Amino acid sequence: MQLSQSGLQERGHLLTEQANPNSQDLDQMTALGIVDVFNQEDAQAVAAIATTRESLAATIEATAEALRQGGRLFYVGAGTSGRLGVLDAAECPPTFCTEPERVQGILAGGAAALLKSSEALEDLAEGGAEAIAQAQVTDVDVVVGITAGGTTPYVHGALKEARSRGATTVFMACVPADQVSAEVDIDIRLPVGPEVLAGSTRLKAGTATKLALNIISTGAMVRLGKVYGNRMVDVSVTNTKLLDRALRIICDLTDLSRDQAMEVLERCDRNVKLSLLVHWTGLSPEAGTELLAQHQGQLRQAISSHAG
Template sequence: MTSTPSDTSPYGELRAELATLTTEAFRPELAEIDRRSTEEIARVMNGEDQSVPAAVAAQLPRIAAAIDATAERMARGGRLIYAGAGTAGRLGVLDASECPPTFNTDPSRVVGLIAGGPGAMVTSVEGAEDSKELAASDLDGLKVDVNDTVVGISASGRTPYAVGAVEHAGARGALTIGLSCNADSPLAAAAEHGLEIVVGPELLTGSTRLKSGTAQKLVLNMISTITMIRLGKTYGNLMVDVRASNEKLRARSRRIVALATGAPDDEIESALETTGGEVKNAILTILASIDARTAAALLRNAHGHLRVALEAARGAGPAS
């Protein structure tokens, strides 16, 4: 068969490459899904989504190793930086933006980069995802160094912006993680920790905001949440690293202190008042029967880990 000019054009090559990706595969059994009832389509989608947690579970050892490495660098003052395009980039920005209200982190500690800049959160920026150079420039703007972790996110695992981010970060000595939804991806190959969550073809051919997006969200939840647990941002399953700065947060703070200590309301109010609304400090003053200044010193020595500070206050172990 004689090749046509379009077969060898860049677009022809791209079409051929996409045809090899699991996330882009066509499913003939769903070719007439638009003829089904709304409830039938919903049941199919729900069934598809149930396969995602199993795909994530298959990669848990790799995910855990990536999280431990991330937490180690963040404990040294490093940052967690997500980089992606389109849906993947938006998911990274979303996860980053939720860390300050959840864990009282400085907004600069967990950062989301999306190809094309903040405007790309709501409007597609043509060509931005195809530029490795743009990713390098965005990371240079953050002055990425050896204490940082950069997570490239791409459903296909071939998006130049995500791959370029990982390559550039690795060259700067940063820890690199590549999160994709296809096996043997260039992104995973470029990263120190390759996380390939293979969820299979989408309900709508190539619509990776569906199962692939769900899988990425689940993994990002794990990366940020477990890293923060490792950094001492929680006490058990309580979000203790919050400061009561408005009425809603004051109510939440009182409840957290109550759950952690079982103390009566008046003791909780007094503890929060003397510690300036710092929940960790208030809990420590109650459980260890110490004053606010001592509690603050113990927490500093324990690098913010409430359980370690509590053990030190009780003489059960060193606060380090």
Template sequence: MNSTSSASSSTYGELRAQLATLTTEAFRPELADIDRLPTTEIARIMNGEDESVPAAVAAQLPGIATAIDFAAERMSRGGRLVYAGAGTAGRLGVLDASECPPTFNTDPAQVVGLIAGGPEAMVTAVEGAEDSKELAAADLDALKLTADDTVVGISASGRTPYAIGAVEHARSLGALTIGLSCNAGSELGSAADHGIEVVVGPELLTGSTRLKAGTAQKLVLNMISTITMIRLGKTYGNLMVDVRASNEKLRARSRRIVALATGASDAEIEAALAATDGEVKNAILTILGSVDGPTAGRLLAESDGHLRAALESARKN
């Protein structure tokens, strides 16, 4: 055996030993014959497994809330939210980021999803991409990261070099860092300002962390983006008032949101939306604040987009 093969075998041996210590990688002998079970029974087992995920997330709520508050404060100063991960974790980050523009009318550059290997890795495995901390640093440098930005490294195992590298590089630049993993005492959690470790236990299929671990990560990412947007004034109560009406369904939803917020007639709603170029938040303000379209725009700008604050200003005048 040559030295290269020997070194490779040694590396794989170390990695196998490391994986053997991870809860997410644990083998479950009681499920060794699952392939022999009826489909209904397999589905029942999977459903039972999924029931444990919300409780695991709930155990981390104080830390999640703290991280969100810090992220929202930075974003209020113009910072961005950047997700970085490989494989399933990276895809979940890209998915969450891609939902923000249509849901909250954010600029596509405001919430960004980075996946090791680039867009191609969304559908095809990119050889070795997740093993490179340097690739993560280069991807962040391409964004011209600043101290006002927040970087969320995502890795079920908590040991993925790409996610760890992203957090380490972001932290060296003064950005806020969050490490989201599904193993306690993870390297990713230790590398970040805020470590969120949602321990969901061994998977139904050994090593398939797209299952419970993926579900847990999706739930936490939902919280991070949604609650941050609430803090940034992207909602009015529980109404999605910054929705971007880019299709017929969303245009209908826009009118329904204005109606729920104001109780106005259809004619009033149409007039308000026409006066505000279809902007839901502005339309609500024209109705509830009894102001015209330009004034609504000015009051919202002065209130950093917070509809409640703009309404208070309108009612004082």
């Protein structure tokens, strides 16, 4: 694709594009010095989360409510931002046993862009809008637009289309609102400062974005009852590692031996949450399934209801 200066936007003022004084001698540093400067700067990615905690909490609640009503969560982005969204979405089915369509990542350039850069596509606002239309986004969905520098037309096009369809819209960027504004329901800003390598937002901005996405998806699943204590009781038992984890969860939370845990897990079709309920209540798997359904999958509520 041939690029022209027509419509070219000056971005040098953006926080993510500025030079970092702490790494101005990067090309003269030793390997150990490079490690040290990265380590010092990466601390800002963690600190950035605390500055936007209320927006993250609001996104968790909005996402949980949407999923509870049968809606979906979409992450939309280009380049590193989009790939991080796809990664977080892909981890939800094995971790929380969700249907693949419930949390989706939309990446400019599609699946091919996961392996090969398609950065020019981020300039097409109509591409983002088209992706939202193809996904048939509705008013029960949540759409999170991710753009480190805040200016990606693909993301803005997607959010505008999602908003017109009544979806809850969330903007996630690493620049302050006075540099780039967004008309959305929830605004998440991750002020990580200039990158060690100027403009390379796959670094601190990418780290902060990954942290924020971890919090949103995990927090929403916690609110939906897919976690008991801090255990992933809706884990999808699809390989030996996850079978081992399922057995350890049951053994740790009960007085069962590993063999006994395996017996109840198999009897409950390898459903950890149901296995725990059946063991603690003495219900049959069928009755336990019905009780969980009555309480929207909330294990604590189901146990309390039976005990009461």
